[in-house]
Amino acid sequence: MNTYYNPDDLKKFGKISEFEPNLAKKFFDYYGEVFKEGALTEREKSLIALAVAHTIQCPYCIDAYTQDTMEKGCDEAQLMEAVHVAASIRGGATLVHGVQMMNKYKELSM
């Protein structure tokens, strides 16, 4: 069955350099640096990536960072809590705009 997303395409991520090698190299070097242990541990960065993957709803990133967080020693409760963090920020972002709605409502009301 043809779909827009093919799980095997994740393995080909590096091949984006075929069409534009210089920018791809800069991106992958940057990517690699970002995920190295720094002020945050590799494990913490991986959990952030998992939460962001859910926020942007990227199936490749969800597969990749589910496996990566498991390989960093996280368990299912920790993974799901990260998803809830993403969900609460997304939900909160919707709800906080309710203030804007309320402001406008009040502005237009007698």
Add this chain to the structure above:
Amino acid sequence: MIKSLKSLGHELTESQKQLQLLQLTNLMPFEDKLKETNLFPLTTIPMEIFQINVGKMCNQVCKHCHVDAGPDRKEIMSRETMQDCINAIQKTNVYTVDLTGGAPEMNPDFRWFVEELSKLGKKIIVRCNLTIIQANKKYHDLPDFFKKHKIEVISSLPYFSASKTDAQRGEGVFEKSIRALKLLNEVGYGKEGSGLILNLVYNPAGAFLPASQMALEKEFKLKLKSGFDIEFNSLFAITNLPISRFLDYLVSSKNYESYMEKLVAAYNPIAATNVMCRNTISVSWDGFLYDCDFNQMLNLKVATHNSQHVKDFNFDSLSQRNIIVNQHCYGCTAGSGSSCGGSVV
């Protein structure tokens, strides 16, 4: 309860079938990978570890077990073969004798063997699955027995929670393991200044690679201390190798190819330089000699044709042998590498 592949009459009981399956992928042969990184043939360095698998009998049936051990397995080392091992050890200058299984303590000659090995003045390691300590009254004094012979205890604990541990090692194993760890702590194991070493082993509970050993150790220490008041010395992160029950799990869960691809992609020549088979000799329950416990399960005997059994132990030949490699070896060379003592990089 899960059954051993042998009791199920599973085709992967045969080492030849496992090797055929390992060859099926389109991945670069491990031998070629070594050649590419100028490491072929893989040769020995001075022998330091004499690892003895005293039998496949075990009180547990873990899903990832490369030995296919279990209560139904009756293949255990005889006292005669143990004596042959002692004779062989005396021909070497190995520093460590590493006893594994199955559950080594279930061999009726286990205590005799440890006592005899103790007299040789070697460091003795016992790979204890923890639950055996409480499996039967006759094992309750094992912590004291270990202490008496200053044995280094190495025990598997895949995670600091019941769900992951029990998923890999069987229902209720986590709780029993915690109780056993407390008993070992009570006699001094894992306690600072006691000189009694208790190391834990982490294996991923699934088709993924282990985390950084250092990061895991830090977290295990924190969680086991705060949650259960348990102390230990070091944590070894070990990669699951595609052999026996773990191979069966990979195939049946449709993770086999992606797992192998992952291992190959993570090949690390530094890890390959430090693999444990180079300083180890492994003896099976029936006395045959192998480069490691994994080759043992695949029936890949040492390359020294004049010394393939502990009765014919020829230290000089064995010290100059080339290591037998196959596709499973990618498991020991991925990322930070893997050995019975954890990461090698």
